[in-house]
Amino acid sequence: MKIDLNKLMPPLGLGYALLDPAWQIVECEMDVIPETGREAITGESIGSAFPELVGYEPILQQVSDGELPRFKMENLNREGPKGNLVYFNLEVVPTEKPDTPLVVVLSDATSLAQLRQHIRQQQYEMQLLNRQKSGLRGDSETLLGYSEQIVALRNLIEKLSGIPRVTVLIQGESGTGKSLVARMLHGEQKSPFVEISCASIPENLLESELFGYEKGAFTNATTTKSGIMETANGGTLFLDEIGELPLGLQAKLLTFIETKKFRRLGSTVEKHVDLRLVTATNRNLEAMISEGKFRQDLFYRLNVVRLVVPPLRQLGEDVLLLARHFICHYNLEFNKQIEDIDESAREFLRRNSWPGNVRELRNTIERAMIFCSNRVLTAKDLNRMQSEQEAANTRPRFDIPAEGMPFAQIEKEILINALQMANHNQSRAARLLHLRRDALRYRLKKHGLLSEENDLQEQ
């Protein structure tokens, strides 16, 4: 029975191309997928009509010889004339006819493929966003920058992170990233990283937080609780702001460092833990030792290796790198599309002394991005807070010289300022200084500021 492919295939939504033994097209119907084919391709070689099959000649031969039952490729796509993508499946099937041994069957896969593409697009975008976010905040966080100090610090951290039990003291100004350094030292181990700020917990609670307590150890100890020393067992304990640790606890910590043992509050049983101790401070511990506020012996125990995190003002062009990093971060956070910073902003970033370091820079960028509606951040965007502060600070200031100055002189200057602000209206000047008008006049007279002109103006 002769099957007329032209009558069979199109009603099934299929296109086809019948091939001769030299893989030339002898008959075809491609209307079901108009964008993939041309009007007439009869007589063309298979490779010319279907570039997707170039290189597959041995496979075609295998199908023709019956060594392979059929050969199929799914989701091939071509660009249609309007730029739209058309997806199709292609299947090479034997016909068992010597003069036309193969037929290439095409089926339109666009609708299903578009759905799959859409899902895949969402999945990949989510993965990329999550990766970006975790890169900004997560475990893979690292000290950004290429300045000499940062590169040296990164190298040192890398070396130290391979030595699991070495005690490290991190010093640096507030906002430089001491906590980040501690996390980097810990690395991406599965062991615990426990962080506690000695300044954030009241002195009377700090001891129980660190060492834990037994039920009944004190009035409200209704249950037994393990401390963070135990939680950090096998990992890293990071004590931030170690300079704020009360003297009494300093002695306990010293004992723990020396013996690796401690007792919970209210317990007589010694517990042993094995952890890496990392501490950080922005205080000058040597100065605190000389003032009797920090134990020298503890300092020596903590200061086995000291890492100094440099302030942002010393990091040169790294400030620009960090600014761009935060822009990426807040673009994700605020769903914005700020691309870069202009020259004025770069100059502002370089010129600023950043007393609050990276934390201040981060807040500056965050604030600027909240209000910025353009694609590029300018110095004006970054300077918003400073301008507001400057505007708020326009009230007169009196700088007292080192040698001191008489109070009468200060009083006189205040009176002059008030008169100027009130446009020499005494009633208004009095209100500005929260004085009665008579009281103001008395003081003006005392300082020889009540001229006839003033009086006349007033009257």
Place this chain on the structure above:
Amino acid sequence: MQLQKKICLLGMYSVGKTSLIERFVYHRFSDHYLSTLGAKVTKKSLQISASDGQQIEYNLLIWDIAGEETENKIPPSYLLGAAGAILVADLLRPETIEALPSVLERFKEINPGAAVVLAGNKKDLLQDIESDSKEILRLAHQLKLPCHLTSAKTGCQVDSVFSALASSLLSRDEANQVISPPKKKAKTRQAKDQKR
């Protein structure tokens, strides 16, 4: 002389395979990320001089194959009959570089004699090229493969990476005597014949 070759662009998703092809074939770039599903074939001719000075025109059938999270998900049928491949990684995503050896292994299982070149893409986004390209260059050295740092956005090194692959194809075709062997060898043969 004209030769038709199938080449594949392989690598994880969103490394810029489609963008590299768009840049190389149509000289255009779009920031908009559109993930590829399946495979798309694009044609482009590239002329290259053989060692005997003969101009060889390679009609490249460039297969843009959807990047997958794992190389196992790529249907082998897409890779069949390829003469070469460009393995692409995103220089900013280390995992895309780490994925390349297994992608290479999979490709070579199907096409053992094929030419391969590495491309570290998105060079324009690097802050410190030397440091950020260290990994892919180390891998290229380890795998003994040529490597180009490309940017589909700026066009940097895009033509070079395709030319490098074409050069590798040419070397193979010369070695397999698909095209006339290099002159030097011909001379040696002539000399031998004369001696006889």
